[in-house]
Amino acid sequence: MARVELKNVTKRFGSLTAVDTLSLTVEHKEFMCILGPSGCGKTTTLRMIAGLETPTSGLIYIGDEIVNEMTPSERDIAMVFQFYALYPGMTVYENLAFPLKAQKLAKNEIGRIVRETAERLNISQILERKPHQITAGQAQRVALGRAVVRKPRVYLLDEPLTNLDARLRAYMRVELKRLQREWEQTTIYVTHDQLEAIAMADRIVIIDRGVLQQCDTPEGVYSKPGNRFVAGFVGSPPMNFIDASLVEADGRLLADCGPFKTDLSQFSDIIGREQRSSEVVLGMRPEDIKVTKESIEPDSFQAEVEAVEPIGDETIYDVTVGEIRLRALTAIPLDIYAGEEAWLTVDKNKLHVFDRRTGEALL
Amino acid sequence: MARVLLENVTLEKGILCPVHSLTLEVRDKEFVSLLAPSGSGKTTTLRIVAGLDRPEKGSVWIGDEEVGDMTPAERDVAMIFQTYALYPHVSVRDNLASPLKVRKTPETEIDRSVKEVAEVLHIEDLLDKRPVTLSGGEMQRVAIGRALIRKPRVYLMDEPLTNLDAKLRVELRAEMKRLQKELGQTTIYATHDEVEALAMSNRIAVLNQGRLIQYDAPEAIYTHPKNTFVARFVGTPAMNMIPCSLEEKHGRKILQAGAFEYDITDFAEAVQGKATGDELVLGVRPAHVELHSKPPVDGGIQASVYVVEPMGRMTIVDVKVGENVFKVKVPHLFEGKPGDSVWISLDPRSVHIFDRKTGEAIA
Numbered sequence: 001m002a003r004v005e006l007k008n009v010t011k012r013f014g015s016l017t018a019v020d021t022l023s024l025t026v027e028h029k030e031f032m033c034i035l036g037p038s039g040c041g042k043t044t045t046l047r048m049i050a051g052l053e054t055p056t057s058g059l060i061y062i063g064d065e066i067v068n069e070m071t072p073s074e075r076d077i078a079m080v081f082q083f084y085a086l087y088p089g090m091t092v093y094e095n096l097a098f099p100l101k102a103q104k105l106a107k108n109e110i111g112r113i114v115r116e117t118a119e120r121l122n123i124s125q126i127l128e129r130k131p132h133q134i135t136a137g138q139a140q141r142v143a144l145g146r147a148v149v150r151k152p153r154v155y156l157l158d159e160p161l162t163n164l165d166a167r168l169r170a171y172m173r174v175e176l177k178r179l180q181r182e183w184e185q186t187t188i189y190v191t192h193d194q195l196e197a198i199a200m201a202d203r204i205v206i207i208d209r210g211v212l213q214q215c216d217t218p219e220g221v222y223s224k225p226g227n228r229f230v231a232g233f234v235g236s237p238p239m240n241f242i243d244a245s246l247v248e249a250d251g252r253l254l255a256d257c258g259p260f261k262t263d264l265s266q267f268s269d270i271i272g273r274e275q276r277s278s279e280v281v282l283g284m285r286p287e288d289i290k291v292t293k294e295s296i297e298p299d300s301f302q303a304e305v306e307a308v309e310p311i312g313d314e315t316i317y318d319v320t321v322g323e324i325r326l327r328a329l330t331a332i333p334l335d336i337y338a339g340e341e342a343w344l345t346v347d348k349n350k351l352h353v354f355d356r357r358t359g360e361a362l363l
Numbered sequence: 364m365a366r367v368l369l370e371n372v373t374l375e376k377g378i379l380c381p382v383h384s385l386t387l388e389v390r391d392k393e394f395v396s397l398l399a400p401s402g403s404g405k406t407t408t409l410r411i412v413a414g415l416d417r418p419e420k421g422s423v424w425i426g427d428e429e430v431g432d433m434t435p436a437e438r439d440v441a442m443i444f445q446t447y448a449l450y451p452h453v454s455v456r457d458n459l460a461s462p463l464k465v466r467k468t469p470e471t472e473i474d475r476s477v478k479e480v481a482e483v484l485h486i487e488d489l490l491d492k493r494p495v496t497l498s499g500g501e502m503q504r505v506a507i508g509r510a511l512i513r514k515p516r517v518y519l520m521d522e523p524l525t526n527l528d529a530k531l532r533v534e535l536r537a538e539m540k541r542l543q544k545e546l547g548q549t550t551i552y553a554t555h556d557e558v559e560a561l562a563m564s565n566r567i568a569v570l571n572q573g574r575l576i577q578y579d580a581p582e583a584i585y586t587h588p589k590n591t592f593v594a595r596f597v598g599t600p601a602m603n604m605i606p607c608s609l610e611e612k613h614g615r616k617i618l619q620a621g622a623f624e625y626d627i628t629d630f631a632e633a634v635q636g637k638a639t640g641d642e643l644v645l646g647v648r649p650a651h652v653e654l655h656s657k658p659p660v661d662g663g664i665q666a667s668v669y670v671v672e673p674m675g676r677m678t679i680v681d682v683k684v685g686e687n688v689f690k691v692k693v694p695h696l697f698e699g700k701p702g703d704s705v706w707i708s709l710d711p712r713s714v715h716i717f718d719r720k721t722g723e724a725i726a
Contacts, residue, residue: 310582
């Protein structure tokens with residue numbers, strides 16, 4: 001059992017609080033991503049789990065043991081910072097065997113483990129080749145193999161794909177995810193790349209300025225962000241935010257955004273209960289805004305198209321509504337061009353409402 | 364008039380990334396991207412237009428002049444690089460003003476221009492700060508501002524957004540597109556990022572190893588890639604490419620891929636007319652593969668789920684058909700899990716066929 005648990009963990013460096021009373025449980029066999037902007041404390045968290053930093057307060061468990069006092073090697077974890085280049089003079093086999101030799105394992109035991117690892121990584125057929133005789137994708141898999149060959153209880157990965165080009169990164173993402181499922185090893189993966197986290201993780205924990213913001217499945221984080229920070233951090237192009245004031249008129253609840261109003265009556269129970277002040281922020285994902293030539297609903301509002309960005313299967317419309325800039329995304333290109341007027345309609349069921357002061361989601 | 368014309372431009376000796384017999388016309392006010400993997404001659408091409416490198420053969424025209432003998436300054440172009448070459452110790456205001464000061468522009472006019480440019484780029488608040496205190500995005504805006512301010516005939520941009528984080532890149536992309544249109548300046552923009560090229564350009568010139576492969580509008584590059592290189596390079600996730608051979612079966616013409624066959628009787632004649640042999644490649648974009656949980660009426664191709672990557676508004680599902688992996692892009696959530704049986708069908712209007720030997724598109 002390699003469950004990892006953090007209980008009220010705090011790490012201070014002088015006057016700076018890098019990690020602030022963080023509690024978190026990573027289940028056995030789970031793939032957990034720690035996601036956040038640079039400097040948010042995610043790497044510090046990982047280093048505390050690895051034993052490279054000592055928490056100022058709080059407890060860290062691996063399995064059923066408190067590991068605060070254990071050295072990194074006693075914790076039986078593997079920390080991978082990035083997939084290092086392979087030793088060019090060694091064959092793939094020797095590269096994979098290297099970490100095992102360091103552990104002083106018997107020769108036939110090493111052979112068995114290397115062959116098994118190679119099998120899983122689909123690199124059995126290239127074991128006798130040197131790094132310059134294999135493809136870039138294969139080289140990355142060998143590097144991955146070298147990182148995981150000794151089978152620790154927990155893998156800790158710190159932005160391992162950051163330095164790869166986009167294509168190879170997408171490829172390794174899939175490989176890593178597939179392998180983790182197959183090996184069923186508890187994995188904690190640190191990244192600032194929200195797409196990487198969403199694509200790979202069973203659950204994502206999002207941290208900002210050392211404080212946990214939300215811990216949920218990728219779907220949960222994307223469709224039900226708990227606050228404005230999470231909503232803005234996850235998703236690309238990012239969610240649109242519009243400052244609005246709640247007003248009641250003729251028994252209806254409206255969000256007044258300035259140039260247009262949105263009827264929120266259907267949510268008045270939920271919002272009314274939670275909300276004390278009338279200052280809110282509306283959040284709408286670009287794909288939840290419909291762009292049309294004509295008004296299609298009483299709530300449709302007019303906008304000016306500033307730029308049209310075709311990005312392959314999808315098209316982004318950059319529009320302005322008065323002073324408000326919004327981005328809409330459609331799967332089908334429309335007959336609407338920069339400089340023209342268009343009508344926008346927001347899918348109410350996908351609308352987000354945040355408290356402007358606290359940032360908490362109200363809807 | 365600032366049309367740019369390169370005629371049979373060749374530069375092969377003594378540089379890392381040669382250019383071979385390149386002919387390219389950029390119309391007045393046009394935004395053209397040079398799209399290529401790194402090391403393909405994009406920067407060399409820009410440097411030749413700027414006058415920083417001299418071609419061995421061929422000529423370069425800006426407006427109606429042949430500029431081969433002109434110095435960079437005489438050509439009246441502005442080059443913007445990946446790294447922001449700002450003066451670190453003087454204010455943003457002075458950084459912006461420096462190109463005009465060099466030209467001995469009157470103070471009042473400099474002030475006016477600085478204000479104007481700062482407003483367009485939303486950097487009014489930064490004018491009194493020094494570059495060292497700015498974020499990457501802010502610095503790049505200032506660098507762009509410094510190029511904008513003297514209103515050259517042509518902008519040459521060399522991956523100006525590469526060093527910025529993903530969110531800022533999306534932001535600045537739209538902004539630069541809007542700006543370029545507003546200012547109506549001819550722009551040549553080098554990038555290795557296909558999404559950037561698709562989103563911003565009027566036309567895209569795809570280069571490979573110093574040669575022009577395809578020059579077309581973004582939509583055309585995406586929907587009608589000229590060969591396998593362009594097809595693979597443009598589009599995320601990349602187009603699925605399955606080697607296959609043209610065969611006859613029960614009076615029908617099929618593409619035999621081993622694990623499955625695909626009927627092309629309806630346009631087999633066109634294919635045979637253009638192909639050099641029977642060895643072909645079937646290409647289909649992930650968005651044009653349909654995924655079914657039950658066998659569709661027309662049969663479909665049986666597959667099994669390999670890896671599932673949720674991406675927020677969509678999901679990328681890797682499915683295995685025999686040894687071939689197809690990437691499928693499905694809108695919204697995908698409920699299946701690895702190992703599940705599924706069926707795929709390929710939208711015949713969106714299937715590409717390439718000659719395996721030459722790589723050329725034939726249907």
